[in-house]
Amino acid sequence: MSENVDSILGDQASVPAAAEFARRCRDVGLADTPQRRVIFAALTSSKDHPSAEVLHGRVKERLPRISLATVYRNLSLFVEKGLVDGVATASSHARFDANPHKHxxxxxxxxxxxxxxxxxxxxxxxxxxxxxxxxxxxxxxxxxxxxxxxxxxxxxxxx
Amino acid sequence: MSENVDSILGDQASVPAAAEFARRCRDVGLADTPQRRVIFAALTSSKDHPSAEVLHGRVKERLPRISLATVYRNLSLFVEKGLVDGVATASSHARFDANPHKHxxxxxxxxxxxxxxxxxxxxxxxxxxxxxxxxxxxxxxxxxxxxxxxxxxxxxxxx
DNA sequence: TTACGAATGATAATCTTTCCTAATCCGGTG
DNA sequence: CACCGGATTAGGAAAGATTATCATTCGTAA
Structure with a gap:
């Protein structure tokens, strides 16, 4: 694990950001792993709202061996723990109703x-x-x- | 196409419902096909919020040869045209942000x-x-x- | 430093969407 | 009311996206 995990955020911000992230992980009961640091840092520095796949592409620049499954898994965990926010844009895994009244x-x-x-x-x-x-x-x-x-x-x- | 499409809604309701559905299809520029009638009828008579797969199971009782792709395609069209309402429950096709402020x-x-x-x-x-x-x-x-x-x-x- | 529970990576399984061709629907005609 | 022609749709298969599984490795607290 030799990649410079923090430099995504820029060198000045990196040390405090890493410590802050470690603390927030501990608060919600998640281990502080290099993969999670990079995923979170990449998302923090994204101005758009990337999908899991897009984010995986960005993260791979720092951790070339990271698995797509790890990105999906951790994004979903982060949402569950409230560290990041998720929006479902498409209809996937959707549920439907034909209730014609505004609801x-x-x-x-x-x-x-x-x-x-x-x-x-x-x-x-x-x-x-x-x-x-x-x-x-x-x-x-x-x-x-x-x-x-x-x-x-x-x-x-x-x- | 010999199945009794309307009986899902019960025999009294079926005729008006079919005509009503045909009209609404015309209004939004969709053809009135047996598959769509059955999908819509099945959804209308569902009290829960079925997923595409669950609905496909119910629809197949009337149209055994209907394809799962047809159900997905038409549910998505119905939502687009405002005939039915969709809710994304899981994280699929999601987009993410790390904006910590309530938004x-x-x-x-x-x-x-x-x-x-x-x-x-x-x-x-x-x-x-x-x-x-x-x-x-x-x-x-x-x-x-x-x-x-x-x-x-x-x-x-x-x- | 050790031991245990948790996380990763790789792959398989599952779910959803897209593509392509043949069949179907719809409006206008005879 | 049956028929014709153009546009739309259904089915099937294949591609794409997401999730689950499992052996191995890693992080954490004692």
Missing amino acids: HHLICKSCASVTDVYSAAYDALGVDRLESGGFEVQEIKVTGYGLCPRCKTKETNDA | HHLICKSCASVTDVYSAAYDALGVDRLESGGFEVQEIKVTGYGLCPRCKTKETNDA
């Missing part, structure tokens, strides 16, 4: 079930409260993540 | 680019305006879909 969704983090919800308060805000920088917003989706009633009681009993 | 996303329907946005108005509403039926909401994501500045000017020129 939003609640997704259970534990069992992945989906529930329809209605919220006049959110609908009232509308599109223009989210527009910025010339982006024309046509539709807004609000999604809540948490625990469905069934999983909530289950978690309580486990603890 | 939401704008997704361009044309080029799929992702932009960060901040909205005090939406953040102010908070979690409880979306809770219902005992679901414990821990986090809310607001996503806007539309046209980014670059694609907006492009569309204008095309038309």
Whole structure:
């Protein structure tokens, strides 16, 4: 493991950033590995929103032997632990409904079930409260993540 | 094509529903095919939010020869045309950022680019305006879909 | 430094999308 | 109401993307 892991962030920032990352890993119960340092650093220095594959390409410049699976695995872990933010753009692994009324969704983090919800308060805000920088917003989706009633009681009993 | 396409919805409802579906297809420029009728009917009669694969299983009871690709293709078309609603539950085809500030996303329907946005108005509403039926909401994501500045000017020129 | 649990890399399995060709749908005609 | 022609669609297979598995290596705390 001889690559200079930190230089992605630039040499001044690298040492504090590495220490900060190590601390955040410890906080959420993840080991501080070179691969994770590089993945996180590459994402931090990305201005776009790269996909796992694109990020893998960037990371490989520093760690040529890193596996694509490692990138997928850790991005997903980072999202789960709240270290990074993920957006699903395409329809993959999607779930569908034909409910014709305007509604939003609640997704259970534990069992992945989906529930329809209605919220006049959110609908009232509308599109223009989210527009910025010339982006024309046509539709807004609000999604809540948490625990469905069934999983909530289950978690309580486990603890 | 001898299967009884409409009976999924029950015999009383079937005839009006079929005509209604044909009309909606015409409105959005899609041909009215047996496969689409069955897919849509199966989704309409589903109380859960089935995935493409699950729905394919249900549809196959009526059209045993229907291809999984057809189900994926048409669900995606239905979402695009607004006939049904889709939710991305897993991380597939996801895009990532390490922006540590609370933010939401704008997704361009044309080029799929992702932009960060901040909205005090939406953040102010908070979690409880979306809770219902005992679901414990821990986090809310607001996503806007539309046209980014670059694609907006492009569309204008095309038309 | 050691020992144990966790993470990586490689590959296989799974899921989703795309491509290509033959069949089907739709509007206008006879 | 059956038929024709152009455009759209379905099926099947192949490509692409994501996830799971497993032996080996690594990180961490004592």
